Amino acid sequence: MSLRFLSIFAAAFLLLDSLPAQAQLANGRLGLSPNLHWIGDITGASTVYYTNDQTAHSDSGPWSPGAQYDFFDNGAALCHQPWAPRPTAGAVAPPAATSCAGTYVGSGSTDANGQFNQHKTPGPARRWDIWNYQNRELIDLQVLDVQGNVAVTSEQGNWHPITANSNATFIVGLPQPANCEYLQQIYALSPGSEGGASWGAVACGWGASFANPVQWTWPNLAGQPQGYWGQQGDDTFWSSNNQIAPGGTGIAEYTSIDNVGVQQVWAVYIAASLTSGGSVTFYGKNAAHRIMHVRFSG
Secondary structure (H helix, E strand, O other), X not given: OOHHHHHHHHHHHHHHHOOOHHHHHHHOEEEOOOOOOOOXXXXXXXXXXXXXXXXXXXXXXXXXXXXXXXXXXXXXXXXXEEOOOOOOXXXXXXXXXXXXXXXXXXXXXXXXXXXXXXXXXXXXXXXXXXXXXXXXXXXXXXXXXXXXXXXXXXXXXXXXXXXXXXXXXXXXEEEEOOEEEEEEEEEEEEOOOOOOEEEEEEEEEEOOEOOEHHHEEOOEEOOOOOOOOOEOOOOEEEEEOOOOEOOXXXXXXXEXXXXXXXXXXXXXXXXXXXXXXXXXXXXXXXXXXXXXXXXXXX
């Protein structure tokens, strides 16, 4: 390595080090590790970091279960304060520091245990509890189910979640959309009686709960801010005239409208027009099927 290169590198480092603290904040990210390029899942974390090219500032709470926070950094320390209510759409200014000092750098939400999580690997009940105001990256929560096949033999009037863990939970600090793609193999559709019919479909369900699936009413998610249940596309399969249909892979794609705060998306299914002996079976326990991607900038 030449002396000229070392001199240039040293000069650049000194220039960056001499920048005002607020200017240095621009290249940082909020997360659950002091390492900007960590690999794998982080679960049950109690410390939040704001890391730039030179240093990491940390905040270890205290935190409350199921709470939301706004984070501020003044170039020397990271600080949190309670989530400030803001509009869910349109041009919304970042929250102002009240009990903290510094610049707004992002928001976070805790789980039922008062802890933070960031899931990078596929699995059930995925969470991403940190959102960055600047330097956002594409987050892809990959929800896999561990349950086997689900056979439906009676008419359903509502959408239902596949399992209690077929969901993705994340936080959005300022209004922005999120995209959901749900892949699910639907097969062995039997109409039952002569002249009968069976019908199965999958969708991305926004905002309801496993304990209250009745909120997913046909044809939309009644009572939810978004008011949509997802685009069917080619996710619907029919069987009629006493013929068993082979089914296929249902693909539900949906992009939400702008929203803020904690978001929860569920992989849901519906089966209808089932006459006596009819059934619709949803295939499970296979990484190639029944996977939901929830993508957003965070």
